[in-house]
Amino acid sequence: MARPPLDGIRIADFTWVWAGPYCTLQLAHLGADVIRIETKTRPCVTRMLPPFPDAKPGGLNRSGYFNQYNQGKRSLTLNFKDPEAHEVARRLIAKSDVVINNFAFGVMDKMGFGYEAVRKIKSDIIMISLTGYGDTGPFRDYIAYGPAQVPLSGLSALTGYRGWPPMHAGFSYADPNAGVHGAFAILTALYHRKKTGQGQYIDMSQWECAMGMLAEGILDYTMNGIEPDRIGNEDPLMAPHGVYRCLDRPDKVMGVVVDQFVAIAVADDAEFARFAHAIGKTDLANDAKFSTLKARKANEGELNRIVEEWTVTRAAADSARVLQESGVAAAVVADNRFLSEEDPHLKERGYFVYKEHPEVGVRQHCGIPWKLSRTESAVRAAAPGIGQHTDEVMTQVLGYNADDIVRLRAQGALT
Amino acid sequence: MAGALSSLKILEIGEMASAPYASKLMADMGAEVIKVERPGRGDPSRLRGPFPGGQPHPEKSGLFLYLNTNKLGVTLDIARTEGFEILEKLVAEADVLIHNVWPPDMDRVGLNFDRLHAINPRLVMTSITPYGLTGPYRNLRAEDLTIWSAGGLCVLNGAGPDHPEMPPLKTFGHQAGYQGGVHGAVATMGAVMAQLRDGEGQQVDVSCQEAAASQLELTFEYWPYMKVIATRLGKKPIQPLEAMQCKDGWIYLCCVEEHQWKAFVDLMGNPEWAGEEIFADRLKRGENWEALVIFLEEYVKEQTVLDLYKKAQAKRIPFAPVSTMGDLLKSEHLKARGFFVEIAQPVAGTHKYPGAPLKYGATPWEIRLPAPTLGQHNGEIFGKRLGLSEAKLNELKRMGVI
Numbered sequence: 001m002a003r004p005p006l007d008g009i010r011i012a013d014f015t016w017v018w019a020g021p022y023c024t025l026q027l028a029h030l031g032a033d034v035i036r037i038e039t040k041t042r043p044c045v046t047r048m049l050p051p052f053p054d055a056k057p058g059g060l061n062r063s064g065y066f067n068q069y070n071q072g073k074r075s076l077t078l079n080f081k082d083p084e085a086h087e088v089a090r091r092l093i094a095k096s097d098v099v100i101n102n103f104a105f106g107v108m109d110k111m112g113f114g115y116e117a118v119r120k121i122k123s124d125i126i127m128i129s130l131t132g133y134g135d136t137g138p139f140r141d142y143i144a145y146g147p148a149q150v151p152l153s154g155l156s157a158l159t160g161y162r163g164w165p166p167m168h169a170g171f172s173y174a175d176p177n178a179g180v181h182g183a184f185a186i187l188t189a190l191y192h193r194k195k196t197g198q199g200q201y202i203d204m205s206q207w208e209c210a211m212g213m214l215a216e217g218i219l220d221y222t223m224n225g226i227e228p229d230r231i232g233n234e235d236p237l238m239a240p241h242g243v244y245r246c247l248d249r250p251d252k253v254m255g256v257v258v259d260q261f262v263a264i265a266v267a268d269d270a271e272f273a274r275f276a277h278a279i280g281k282t283d284l285a286n287d288a289k290f291s292t293l294k295a296r297k298a299n300e301g302e303l304n305r306i307v308e309e310w311t312v313t314r315a316a317a318d319s320a321r322v323l324q325e326s327g328v329a330a331a332v333v334a335d336n337r338f339l340s341e342e343d344p345h346l347k348e349r350g351y352f353v354y355k356e357h358p359e360v361g362v363r364q365h366c367g368i369p370w371k372l373s374r375t376e377s378a379v380r381a382a383a384p385g386i387g388q389h390t391d392e393v394m395t396q397v398l399g400y401n402a403d404d405i406v407r408l409r410a411q412g413a414l415t
Numbered sequence: 416m417a418g419a420l421s422s423l424k425i426l427e428i429g430e431m432a433s434a435p436y437a438s439k440l441m442a443d444m445g446a447e448v449i450k451v452e453r454p455g456r457g458d459p460s461r462l463r464g465p466f467p468g469g470q471p472h473p474e475k476s477g478l479f480l481y482l483n484t485n486k487l488g489v490t491l492d493i494a495r496t497e498g499f500e501i502l503e504k505l506v507a508e509a510d511v512l513i514h515n516v517w518p519p520d521m522d523r524v525g526l527n528f529d530r531l532h533a534i535n536p537r538l539v540m541t542s543i544t545p546y547g548l549t550g551p552y553r554n555l556r557a558e559d560l561t562i563w564s565a566g567g568l569c570v571l572n573g574a575g576p577d578h579p580e581m582p583p584l585k586t587f588g589h590q591a592g593y594q595g596g597v598h599g600a601v602a603t604m605g606a607v608m609a610q611l612r613d614g615e616g617q618q619v620d621v622s623c624q625e626a627a628a629s630q631l632e633l634t635f636e637y638w639p640y641m642k643v644i645a646t647r648l649g650k651k652p653i654q655p656l657e658a659m660q661c662k663d664g665w666i667y668l669c670c671v672e673e674h675q676w677k678a679f680v681d682l683m684g685n686p687e688w689a690g691e692e693i694f695a696d697r698l699k700r701g702e703n704w705e706a707l708v709i710f711l712e713e714y715v716k717e718q719t720v721l722d723l724y725k726k727a728q729a730k731r732i733p734f735a736p737v738s739t740m741g742d743l744l745k746s747e748h749l750k751a752r753g754f755f756v757e758i759a760q761p762v763a764g765t766h767k768y769p770g771a772p773l774k775y776g777a778t779p780w781e782i783r784l785p786a787p788t789l790g791q792h793n794g795e796i797f798g799k800r801l802g803l804s805e806a807k808l809n810e811l812k813r814m815g816v817i
Contacts, residue, residue: 002613005605018632026598030605051633051640064636115776134774139748145733147656151667152735154743156658158587161574166658166665166737169586170572170647176630180597181440185773187604188444192419192778194611200777208754209772211743213593219477220465221740222755222767228465228740233560233585237463241560243569243582253644261583263569265558324555331561333583335570336638336645339628343565345552351625364639369625370602371547373528374617375609 004031004376009190010397012089012096013037013073014113016044018146018172019130019206020102021069022179027098027186028072029368029377035074035096035393037089038386040415041081047386053360061359061385068365070383071353076394077387082413086112091398093121097193098186102130102178105140115201124199126189130182134205144206146172153210158217160230167230177213178206233263239296240275241265243333244308246316253337261333262311262319269293271328278326279310317342340364357382390414418445419778423607426509427451427486428493428526430458432559432592433543433623434515435482437600441511442485443771443780449505449796450483450787454490454815457789458483467764473789474762478589480786481768484758488787489796490817494524498816504801506531510610511539511603515595518544519554528618538616539606543599545591547622557623562591566627571634573647583647594630595623653697654704658737659712664720665737668711673697678730683714760785793817 009032013024021036021044028034038044043060050057051064061067076092078085093099099118101108108114108129115127129135132144150156150169160167185202193199211218220226235241246260266272269292273285284290284306289299296303311319316332323330332338339346346352353367368377394400394414408414423446429435435450435458442448452458460482461473492498506512516526521542528540542548545557546565563569563585574581599621606619628635634645651657655668655676670676676697680689688694688710693703700707715723720736727734736742743749744767756770763785771780797803797817811817 002609002615005609005612022630026601030601030608046633049633051637051643053640055641064640065633068633068636128773133748134752137748137751139728142728143731143733144735145669145671148667148669148733148735151658151665151737154738154740155587156665156667156737157739159572159584161581161584164574165660167574167584168572168658169590170568170570170584171630171632171634173586173590173630176632177594177597180594180601181772184440184597184600184604185775187601187608188419188441189775189778190608191423191604191611194608195422198777200775202776203774204772205752208749208752208770211754211769212772213590214588215481215769216463216465216478216588218740218743218769219481219766221744223465223467223477224469226465226740230587233582235558235560238558241558243560243564243585245582253642258644258646259579259648261564261570263561263564265560267558327556329556329558329561331555331557331565333564333570334567336567336631336635339567339631339635340638345546345550346625346628349547349550349622349625351622351628360640363636366629366631366635367625369598369622369629371549371620372602372606372609372617373620374615375606377605 001376002374006030006032009033009098010096011035012092012099014099014101014103014108016102017046018069018175019178020100022176023130023182024073024100025069025071026180026183029379031376033074034072035076035092035389036070036384037092038075038077039079040077040386041079043386059359064363067357067360067363067383071355071365072380073384074389074393075384075387076390077415079412079415080111082411084408084411084413088394088398088408088413089113090121093118093125095397096122097126097190099125099127100182100186104143105131105133105135119199124193124197126186126193126199128182128186128202128204130178130204130206132206134208135203146175149174149206149210152207154214154217155210158214158228158230161232162230164230174206174210178204178209181209234300235265237293238265238267239293239300240303240307242304242307244311246311246319247314258335260316262316263331263333264307264323265329267329272296274326275323275328278323278328279307281306353379355379355382358385387415416778418781419775421445423447423511424509425449425511425513426505428512428514428516430515431460432482432589433595433599434513435460436593436596437541437543437603438486438513439482439484440597440600443782445778448486450486450488451491451493451502452488452789454492454790454817457490480758480760480763483786484782485784486787487792487796488790489793490790492816493526495816497811497814499524501797501801503531503534506538507535509535509538511541511607513541513543513599513603515543518548532616536615537610539603539610539619540616541599541603541606541619541621543595543621543623545623547625548620559589559591560585562623563627566591566624567631567635568627570646576648576650579648591623591627594626595621598626598629650701652701654700654707655711659715661715661718661720661723664739666715666720666723667735667737668715669733669735670697675732676700678732679727682726682730682732686710756782758782758785762788790817
């Protein structure tokens with residue numbers, strides 16, 4: 001295999017929490033040398049969030065959350081209260097191709113690492129800030145937390161059961177969405193730099209990035225002045241189209257029954273005929289109440305009850321298999337246990353990553369959602385312990401010697 | 416100044432959201448994208464709407480118009496020998512092919528990397544498919560709902576522990592497709608960087624299921640680390656983190672840090688109940704949410720959304736409105752940033768669309784062309800670019816190949 005695409009590209013990674021680390025994770029997946037600049041006085045909040053092995057916190061290196069989104073990166077710990085830590089960071093920027101942060105607007109400027117300052121250190125640097133609201137506009141100083149960005153984006157107003165209030169996405173969707181768009185932007189800027197030698201600054205608003213994901217809702221308003229109804233799991237052009245209850249699993253987790261569901265989407269009349277046959281009700285396809293999409297949409301409540309009468313008597317995986325054998329789109333509504341232990345497909349594709357980590361041992365982590373045929377694409381190492389690579393980066397990348405490191409550590413610049 | 420990708424040539428065989436979104440991202444950054452659609456019906460997103468006046472029309476679908484800006488459109492039946500031959504000519508000129516042809520259909524028409532790589536060794540071929548090009552689910556049927564479910568995201572959303580009877584809830588729209596698309600765009604750009612370096616192409620196999628699973632945040636790791644299942648029924652450990660109704664709409668209350676809660680209590684005028692022991696810290700507020708919600712609703716229902724939002728943000732409390740579409744279009748912030756853009760398309764008319772996801776300092780994001788009408792650029796691409804004669808084009812048209 002040839003070297004990974006971003007081999008030789010270095011990222012000075014000032015990010016934390018989720019959006020930023022998800023951005024730099026994509027670049028690490030492509031082979032970039034991502035060096036996280038961390039502080040022990042204010043460690044990344046995800047180092048302190050569960051899950052921890054066996055539910056036992058302790059130290060800063062045991063969080064499954066941090067360990068997921070920082071695979072393949074290095075960690076350098078600095079203490080910015082000491083002026084020489086700034087010099088170390090400047091040297092790192094001088095040796096980097098890209099500077100990334102997702103602090104609130106203005107924080108990098110205050111630290112002395114705004115774009116103008118950074119450009120003086122390295123003239124062709126690419127810099128991106130993934131802020132909640134962007135670098136301009138009257139709300140640029142507003143604070144954005146992951147969970148609130150989903151409703152802010154407009155996605156909540158469009159998501160929900162019929163007749164119910166607006167709902168969430170169930171996770172802080174705007175964060176990874178911003179991160180992956182940020183990674184795309186950096187790659188395009190690297191391409192441009194390769195062609196022209198020119199670096200640049202990229203201003204990213206997580207809010208704006210998320211609105212690109214709901215254009216159909218926005219366009220219904222701009223074309224027709226309509227605030228679209230929330231339609232739950234329905235689809236205007238498919239029926240049945242929903243998430244249906246299946247047989248509970250016989251085992252309990254932490255004393256609680258975990259309910260099970262199968263997702264089913266029937267695209268057209270021919271598929272509906274196959275579906276009806278698969279659930280043992282071939283006549284449905286000839287029933288005027290269900291034989292056309294229009295009829296199925298008009299009688300969707302009754303149709304959904306018929307579907308669920310069938311699904312509720314069998315295991316989710318069994319329903320999905322039977323329907324797929326008839327050429328109907330169906331899938332288990334997978335939870336983390338199912339993905340981890342039972343999904344045969346992800347296992348065979350080698351999606352999961354198992355790397356030795358000094359404090360949590362070998363744990364299963366989500367891997368890279370793509371495969372490249374010619375260049376290496378594999379997670380290189382487990383997430384770094386805090387400051388794990390300080391000495392290595394100081395000597396190998398930044399040209400400090402062992403005495404410098406002792407001195408800087410003694411005076412508190414390195415932690 | 417031209418866009419960052421203005422020297423990149425992309426061929427797209429895409430339908431609905433995933434591959435079209437990947438190549439839209441690149442087209443809007445300056446790449447030339449030729450989009451190949453099936454003769455006759457074209458990309459099914461042409462049927463999805465929303466449509467002006469609610470009247471379905473293949474040239475007026477909002478989803479299609481949004482996802483296909485800046486692209487040149489041709490029609491070509493690649494399942495026919497004559498069609499595939501023309502595709503090969505287009506591939507010879509392209510840096511990148513991005514497609515989301517379903518794997519069994521790839522097999523049927525012979526669309527595979529080895530065959531195209533033989534024509535163009537520099538070609539990056541990106542296949543964005545529901546489950547990827549390998550593994551036992553490769554050929555499974557899929558729609559956005561089933562991929563979002565198979566990726567483990569759908570199970571996280573719902574009405575919470577008080578309503579176990581309500582099923583897991585799909586997030587609006589085509590999120591599995593969009594995420595397959597943007598993750599695919601990242602992987603494609605990686606392969607393009609390697610192409611610039613080595614002069615060689617490669618195959619990029621993107622799984623939409625895996626793109627979804629990659630965003631599971633901490634929830635996936637709850638199983639390998641703690642043997643805990645994360646679902647919609649989990650109770651939020653800390654509160655408030657909920658939407659609540661104001662006089663004129665909904666606001667999302669968000670107090671993660673203690674100082675944010677204290678500032679909110681201050682904003683509410685330091686009511687007596689806030690001093691109760693059961694609300695003393697964020698974990699207790701989580702445990703006693705049923706009690707807390709009554710007090711908070713009392714306050715919030717008397718407020719207006721924008722006013723409470725601004726007052727809270729002035730105190731560094733990260734509340735946000737539950738924005739309606741109208742709120743987004745009216746937002747003074749988004750207006751000041753010029754987020755929405757007007758795009759005129761000859762059949763559909765002029766409408767406002769979501770604009771640049773990112774603002775580049777040196778290279779513009781810009782709309783040079785509206786989405787193509789079906790086969791709009793057949794003459795330009797097949798005739799002028801590939802040199803097919805008018806007689807040949809007419810023959811291909813009669814045969815239904817273009």
